[in-house]
Amino acid sequence: GEFNITSSINSTNVKTNDAVTVKLVISGTGNLKLLSNPEVKFPEDFEVYDPKVDNKFRLTNSGLSGSKVIEYLAIPRNAGTYKIPAVKFSYFDINSRSYKTLTTEEYELHVEKGAGNAAQTIANFTSKEELKVLNEDIRFIKQNNVTLSPKGDFFFGSLTYWLLYLIPGIAFITFFIIYRKQIAANANVAKMRTKKANKVAVKRMKQAGKLLAENKKDAFYDEVLKALWGYISDKLNIPVSRLSKDNIEEELRNYGVNDALIKEFLDALNNCEFARFAPGDDNQAMDKVYSASLEVISKMENSIKH
Numbered sequence: 001g002e003f004n005i006t007s008s009i010n011s012t013n014v015k016t017n018d019a020v021t022v023k024l025v026i027s028g029t030g031n032l033k034l035l036s037n038p039e040v041k042f043p044e045d046f047e048v049y050d051p052k053v054d055n056k057f058r059l060t061n062s063g064l065s066g067s068k069v070i071e072y073l074a075i076p077r078n079a080g081t082y083k084i085p086a087v088k089f090s091y092f093d094i095n096s097r098s099y100k101t102l103t104t105e106e107y108e109l110h111v112e113k114g115a116g117n118a119a120q121t122i123a124n125f126t127s128k129e130e131l132k133v134l135n136e137d138i139r140f141i142k143q144n145n146v147t148l149s150p151k152g153d154f155f156f157g158s159l160t161y162w163l164l165y166l167i168p169g170i171a172f173i174t175f176f177i178i179y180r181k182q183i184a185a186n187a188n189v190a191k192m193r194t195k196k197a198n199k200v201a202v203k204r205m206k207q208a209g210k211l212l213a214e215n216k217k218d219a220f221y222d223e224v225l226k227a228l229w230g231y232i233s234d235k236l237n238i239p240v241s242r243l244s245k246d247n248i249e250e251e252l253r254n255y256g257v258n259d260a261l262i263k264e265f266l267d268a269l270n271n272c273e274f275a276r277f278a279p280g281d282d283n284q285a286m287d288k289v290y291s292a293s294l295e296v297i298s299k300m301e302n303s304i305k306h
Contacts, residue, residue, distance in 0.1 A: 001030015001063070005038075005089045007104035015114025020046075020074050024087060024104065027067035030094075032057055037070050038089050043082045046074040079113040197234035198301045201227045205294055212286050220286055221276040224293050228269055231297055235304055245269065257303050261296075268296045 003026055010021040022040050026032070032055070042048050052073075057066040076082070084107040093100045204227035211220040233240045236251045245266055252262045271292065275285040 001028060001032075001091060002093060002095065003028035003030060003035075003089070003091050003102070005087070005102045005104060007087060009084070009107050009109075012107055013110045013112075014076065015112045016076055016079055017114060018076070020076060020109065022072045022074075022084065022107070024070045024072070025067055026070070026089065029060070029062050029065040030091070032064050032066060032068055035068060035091070038087045040072045040087055041085050042072075042074045043076075043084075045078050046076050046082075048072070048074045076109070076111045079111050082109045082111065083107070084109060194235055194237060197231050198297065200234065201231035201297050204230065205290070205297070208290060208293075212290055215283065217282055217286065218276070221272055221289070224272050224289060225269070227297070228265075228272065228293060231300070232265070235300070252304070255304050257300070261299055261303055265296050265300060268292050 005027075006025045008023045010019075010023075014020055020042075024038060024040070026035060026038075037051055037053065049072075052071045054069040054071075055066070056069070057064055059065075086106045087104045088101055089103075090099055090101045092098070204223055208220055208223040208227060211223055229240050229243065232248055233243055236243075236248075236255075238247075238251065249262055249266065252265070253259075268289075272289050275289050278285065
């Protein structure tokens, strides 16, 4: 291609925090799209931002023609005299079939101490996407609702963080303690029933004795059966509704009761049920059932050990 380059600067006398803009214009005919941006070497203590590029191309019979305008912005932070070196631009000239290098002029910049703010100039120069944040001194203002928190205020390690760990643990320990207490309470209830089994049975047998004296046959047998079934229910800690003669025999064996006593207890139940409906001398049968029931309850009390 065939190109030309010119440069300009907005001012060579500025104050600190004022924006300095160097503009390069590359014009001519050739493959302008592939041209890379020349480098402008600003002094080290200048804050330099990404260049703004404006391409103005048009297609002609000779090829792509037009110009490429590149604006470089920098902010001097310290007072002094600085030099911005000349920019060199090289390209391959098709007509002469050789590389050519073009050079812009050098600028001497005088910076005085000032108190200006470069934010307005920067805002006009570039967009949010093009702004390069240097350190943390330039930030765009957020206009939507912003939630602020103190620096170093993180969720990890905060009181809420630890509470979320502690509360489930405390809840689990509390539940475990309550559960253990409930188990202990249930065990105590069962133990109390077992201890009071004989006392309750004796009380019922006393009531049966009164019914015997009053010759109330049906009520007598009901009370004796309640005494026998209730006693074995409390002693084995099994509800009456779940008891049968078969499982009574099995459970008593598990408690080490001998077969003879088991048979005697079951006979007492059977005799009570049979005598209730059997013909004959009611008083004699009732006396026999009463005595046998008292005796077997007494023997069972001495045989079942918890």
